[in-house]
Amino acid sequence: MKRFVCQCCGTCCRWGGEVRLENEELVPIANYLGISQNDFVAKYTDIAHDRKGLVLASRPDGSCVFLTEDNHCRINPVKPAQCASFPYDWNVPEEFRARCKGHWEEQTPANPNFALVHVLGHPDLPLDIEAHPADAQLRNCQAFCQMLAYLGIPFLYYGLPGSCVPEGGSLVSTENSPEKWTWNSTWHHQYNQRLSKLLAQNIRKDDSRPQLIASLYGVAQSEIDAQGLPVLEPMAGYGSVWAKYKVFPSYAQQTAIYTKQQEETWRTRFFDTVIPHFVSPDEFHVSPSPQNYLLYLGRDSMDKGIALAQQCADACHIPLRIEHDGWFGQARADLLANARAVMMPTLYIEPFGLVAIEAQMSGTPVITTDWGAFAETVIHGQTGFRCRTAAEFAAAVQLASRLNRQEIRNSAMARFSMTILAPFYEKYLLFVWNVHNYGGYYNKDAFRNPAAWQGLPDQFPFN
Numbered sequence: 001m002k003r004f005v006c007q008c009c010g011t012c013c014r015w016g017g018e019v020r021l022e023n024e025e026l027v028p029i030a031n032y033l034g035i036s037q038n039d040f041v042a043k044y045t046d047i048a049h050d051r052k053g054l055v056l057a058s059r060p061d062g063s064c065v066f067l068t069e070d071n072h073c074r075i076n077p078v079k080p081a082q083c084a085s086f087p088y089d090w091n092v093p094e095e096f097r098a099r100c101k102g103h104w105e106e107q108t109p110a111n112p113n114f115a116l117v118h119v120l121g122h123p124d125l126p127l128d129i130e131a132h133p134a135d136a137q138l139r140n141c142q143a144f145c146q147m148l149a150y151l152g153i154p155f156l157y158y159g160l161p162g163s164c165v166p167e168g169g170s171l172v173s174t175e176n177s178p179e180k181w182t183w184n185s186t187w188h189h190q191y192n193q194r195l196s197k198l199l200a201q202n203i204r205k206d207d208s209r210p211q212l213i214a215s216l217y218g219v220a221q222s223e224i225d226a227q228g229l230p231v232l233e234p235m236a237g238y239g240s241v242w243a244k245y246k247v248f249p250s251y252a253q254q255t256a257i258y259t260k261q262q263e264e265t266w267r268t269r270f271f272d273t274v275i276p277h278f279v280s281p282d283e284f285h286v287s288p289s290p291q292n293y294l295l296y297l298g299r300d301s302m303d304k305g306i307a308l309a310q311q312c313a314d315a316c317h318i319p320l321r322i323e324h325d326g327w328f329g330q331a332r333a334d335l336l337a338n339a340r341a342v343m344m345p346t347l348y349i350e351p352f353g354l355v356a357i358e359a360q361m362s363g364t365p366v367i368t369t370d371w372g373a374f375a376e377t378v379i380h381g382q383t384g385f386r387c388r389t390a391a392e393f394a395a396a397v398q399l400a401s402r403l404n405r406q407e408i409r410n411s412a413m414a415r416f417s418m419t420i421l422a423p424f425y426e427k428y429l430l431f432v433w434n435v436h437n438y439g440g441y442y443n444k445d446a447f448r449n450p451a452a453w454q455g456l457p458d459q460f461p462f463n
Contacts (some may be wrong), residue, residue: 004087009101010071012086013064018048018055019082026054028078028130034331053182058081064253068285074330076282078130090236113430118199118229119145119157119169120221121212123181123191125162127247133328136354140235143278145169147422154427156202158195166432172198181220203227210259210433212243215243224263230436234425235277237351241265245432246272247425250373253351270441273448276377277352279361279416283329286405287337287361294320295339295364297327297355305345305369312343312367312393336362339383341400344368345393353377360412362383363405377416384409424449 018367021029030040044065045054057065066074070071073079078179087102119142125132130217141159148155149168157165165171174194179187183293203210213231217219222230222242232245241257242264247252251274260267294316296309301364306322313320318340327335344350359366360383368374370386376385385396414420431448435441447453 003036004102004292007101007103008071009099010063010067011096011099011101013067013071013073014062015096016062019064019080020048021045021054021080021265025078025080029075029080031080031130031330032075034090034329036325040220042451043216044176046095050152051258067290070280070286072285074128074285074333077280077329078103108153111426111427113210114153115204115209115211117148117153117155117212117214117429118202119148119155119216120165120195120224121157121159121216123174123217123220124160124177126160127157128165134325137217138240140277143214143418144214144234145419146280147425150418150422151426153426158198170426174198181217183219186219187316189223192221195221196223196225199224199227199339203229208428212429212432218242224393230432232429237277244268244271245436248272248274249352250274250376251279252371252373254347256351271432271435273327273431275421275428276416277357278421279354280362281409281413281417284333284358284361284409286339286347286409287334290340290364290405291338292318292340293338295335295342296320296322296344297332297342298324298344302322303347305343305347308345308347311375311390312397314395315390315394318350318397332358336364339364341367344374345387346374348372350374356384357412357416361406361416363409365395365400365403365408367400379411383411408441418435 026037026040033040041054044057046057059065062154068074073083077434119141121127121353122135122138124136126139127138127141129139129142132405143165145155145157149166152168155169156172157163157169158174160176161173163171174191177187177191180192181187199213211229213226213229215233216235218233218236218238219240219242230245231243232247233241233243234247235249236246237249237253240261242343243269246256254272254274258269294309295314298305299303310320320343321339323335336359342355342364344353344356345365346353352373353368356366356368356374356377366378366384368378368384368386370388374386378386380386385392385399386398427450428448431446435443435446
């Protein structure tokens with residue numbers, strides 16, 4: 001079977017015709033845009049020519065109202081089924097096909113290097129980002145599953161009923177949790193017993209290919225019976241770890257954990273790695289006309305440096321928008337894209353700082369303190385500025401408008417897109433399997449990134 005590979009030329013979004021909307025598609029799109037259903041209908045839809053429903057509005061030139069300047073869809077995660085099915089279910093005229101820069105290729109088969117990955121998900125919430133958009137760990141669960149699907153690695157997601165598992169994986173129901181998980185509670189022990197039983201039932205004992213367990217909720221899953229399989233903690237940006245194999249989102253976070261948990265981690269440090277978190281470029285866009293405000297977007301906590309951000313804004317006579325919860329989807333993308341700069345003067349050692357990556361994906365300069373993960377994620381003078389004094393923060397605000405926003409986005413896409421980082425996860429999974437089963441530290445093929453040790457350029461974008 002062949003699959004269509006889109007090149008984001010925007011041709012299909014400029015063709016004449018109508019994109020029909022089903023009734024059940026109105027609410028998800030309105031929620032993604034952060035507006036009411038009535039406002040969405042009034043602003044972004046028209047009556048179909050046959051008067052039998054609604055269609056997406058078009059601009060005067062015929063292009064879709066949600067097509068961005070760089071040919072991306074502003075509502076891509078919730079776009080109508082008619083768009084999502086393109087071009088599989090469309091009868092496209094030949095003259096239109098000739099304009100499209102996309103191409104067809106053979107469907108990538110299941111990755112032959114792996115038998116299965118068992119993904120231990122959120123213990124309290126179903127994998128449903130639309131229902132629970134604010135839960136960061138749930139978003140990590142979704143991102144990790146989407147990456148496995150992209151790599152063609154088959155996986156099982158162990159989570160609550162109602163989980164929306166990405167294509168390529170299947171749900172193993174852990175049943176509903178009787179209470180919110182807390183460490184060492186009765187439910188903590190029961191949950192691990194339940195996971196262990198389900199793992200024993202689903203492990204493929206007749207397949208000799210690599211089979212691993214990924215713990216996406218840290219110590220909540222630390223009592224499982226792994227049945228001899230290697231357990232890794234991907235995206236370990238939280239305060240404590242437990243598995244033998246760990247993927248940290250930054251070297252700063254790795255160092256902080258090694259310092260905090262010296263006795264627990266000293267034996268396993270040789271087998272860990274660093275791979276940053278990734279985001280989808282399609283969820284963000286560059287604004288053609290950013291506004292004159294600074295933005296703080298994050299937790300309502302003083303250790304995030306909110307006071308420093310306000311002092312800087314006051315000194316520069318530029319308004320500071322302080323936003324905490326409730327910004328998701330298109331509303332979040334617009335908020336980030338329209339800011340003069342995003343302020344992140346975090347006072348503690350930031351493990352990663354996903355907002356800094358989202359800002360850069362939006363082409364918006366990010367202004368941070370000069371420690372923690374920012375030293376690895378913000379390129380000073382190119383994608384933002386790292387500061388230590390009031391004078392430096394003020395200068396950063398003034399210089400932010402000189403940075404090229406499209407170049408900031410291009411840099412973020414080259415460093416923090418899933419397509420860039422997924423291959424490094426694949427190599428690490430194979431590395432874990434080899435050292436776990438065949439000699440550990442002394443395994444002759446124990447290379448996390450083999451190409452870097454074969455006289456070839458190291459393509460890892462995070463060093």
